Amino acid sequence: MSKGRVMAVIWRHLYNFKHRADRWVDAFYWPAVDIFLWGLTSVYIRDLATDIPNIVTILLTGLVYWQVVWRSNYEIGVNLLEEIWSDNVVNMFSSPLTVIEWMVAVNLLGVIKMILTIGFAFSLVFFLYGVNVLAVGWLMLPFIVLLLMNGWWIGFLVAGFIIRFGSKIQTLAWSGVYLLAPFSAIYYPVSSLPVWAQKAGGWAPLSYVFEGMRSVLFLGTMDQANLIKSGVLTSVYLLVSMVFFVVMFKQSKKIGLSSLE
Numbered sequence: 001m002s003k004g005r006v007m008a009v010i011w012r013h014l015y016n017f018k019h020r021a022d023r024w025v026d027a028f029y030w031p032a033v034d035i036f037l038w039g040l041t042s043v044y045i046r047d048l049a050t051d052i053p054n055i056v057t058i059l060l061t062g063l064v065y066w067q068v069v070w071r072s073n074y075e076i077g078v079n080l081l082e083e084i085w086s087d088n089v090v091n092m093f094s095s096p097l098t099v100i101e102w103m104v105a106v107n108l109l110g111v112i113k114m115i116l117t118i119g120f121a122f123s124l125v126f127f128l129y130g131v132n133v134l135a136v137g138w139l140m141l142p143f144i145v146l147l148l149m150n151g152w153w154i155g156f157l158v159a160g161f162i163i164r165f166g167s168k169i170q171t172l173a174w175s176g177v178y179l180l181a182p183f184s185a186i187y188y189p190v191s192s193l194p195v196w197a198q199k200a201g202g203w204a205p206l207s208y209v210f211e212g213m214r215s216v217l218f219l220g221t222m223d224q225a226n227l228i229k230s231g232v233l234t235s236v237y238l239l240v241s242m243v244f245f246v247v248m249f250k251q252s253k254k255i256g257l258s259s260l261e
């Protein structure tokens with residue numbers, strides 16, 4: 001694996017990020033709008049229902065940490081679409097760049113942009129509502145890593161379909177991750193779901209992550225069982241999704257990558 005080729009892909013998209021207003025909107029504007037709307041809504045609910053004192057923290061914490069999943073997923077699917085939109089897929093993969101190097105590059109790129117977006121979101125939530133979602137310190141770190149990995153496996157799964165079928169299914173890059181959101185316990189416990197949805201939530205690693213994060217926030221203890229369950233499921237899904245992407249890429253090469261452009 002060439003570090004230079006990996007960095008070339010990263011710099012290519014960072015330069016694009018610097019000069020594209022829509023990428024700034026995705027990274028900062030939409031998270032800010034969500035925080036404003038959900039924050040004001042949760043404050044209103046708290047004032048109406050005094051028996052739910054943690055409602056602001058529950059909603060804003062879920063919202064902020066969901067951005068980790070969204071950003072890591074988004075960078076994989078949309079960066080692939082960017083190459084398709086700019087007719088650059090053939091150019092990129094006719095170079096010495098390998099598909100594995102491209103996968104590593106978009107993962108690292110997602111981490112960089114995730115740090116920017118999450119740092120902005122943390123600051124906004126704290127200054128607007130006085131909620132410090134980092135108050136528990138390092139106990140959250142394993143869950144943040146799992147959120148990042150979940151974004152990766154969803155992103156590679158979506159990218160696998162895009163590299164095979166092209167931009168006609170590009171909506172999956174934005175909407176695919178939200179298919180899991182109802183079962184992921186972002187704002188509510190899995191136990192509040194219907195029985196059939198609880199069963200589906202048992203196979204969604206994100207549900208264990210958000211349940212475990214709420215345990216850390218409100219009890220100050222790490223739920224080891226949720227951490228292990230999520231870690232096992234996430235690792236399996238990530239491996240399968242990466243293999244799926246590579247297989248779809250090879251099939252697309254047989255047909256001709258130029259058919260995507």
